[in-house]
Amino acid sequence: MLGKLLKFELKLHTRQVGFWVTIAVMALFGFLLSSTDFISVSLEGGSKVKNNGAIPLALNVSIMSLLSIFFGAVFVVSGVMRDETHKSLELIHATPVSTFDMTVSRMIGVWIVVTLCIIASVIGMLFGQFAPWADKETFGAFNLLYYIQPIFVYVLIN
Secondary structure, X not given: OHHHHHXXXXXXXXXXXXXXXXXXXXXXXXXXXXXXXXXXOOOOOOOOOOOOOHHHHHHHHHHHHHHHHHHHHHHHHHHHHHHHHHOHHHHHHOOOOOHHHHHHHHHHHHHHHHHHHHHHHHHHHHHHOOOOOOXXXXXXXXXXXXHHHHHHHHHOOO
16 A cells, blocks of 8 residues: 555656756756856865865755755645645545555655755756856866765765
């Protein structure tokens, strides 16, 4: 039952306009963060510290994961509003669905959706270094591991 409920939650969240707006905003913010000098949330690049280095990327991703708490709140509120507005909690308790399955599926569903939003910002950072206006001297050699490692260390845990 947990799998069916999780599938429902994911379909519900990914069909909302707010989800796609959040994906677009996070990707755009990541893109601008990497490709321009007027947005900075962590270390500045330079001759020795490159903007696409491991430490600046890890700091950017960790800060983006903290900012994503606000987006997570939007997705959580939709479940609460569904219970209050449509009285769906009473309907769910009239079926064999357990409270544990319902609660865990909602938590995991929101976690997956927020993780996708943060990954969108990481993808934006990845493509930002290839923007034509980006200062090529502030970037070092491309290493995909520098983008993947913060996802596992900061995003999945936060």
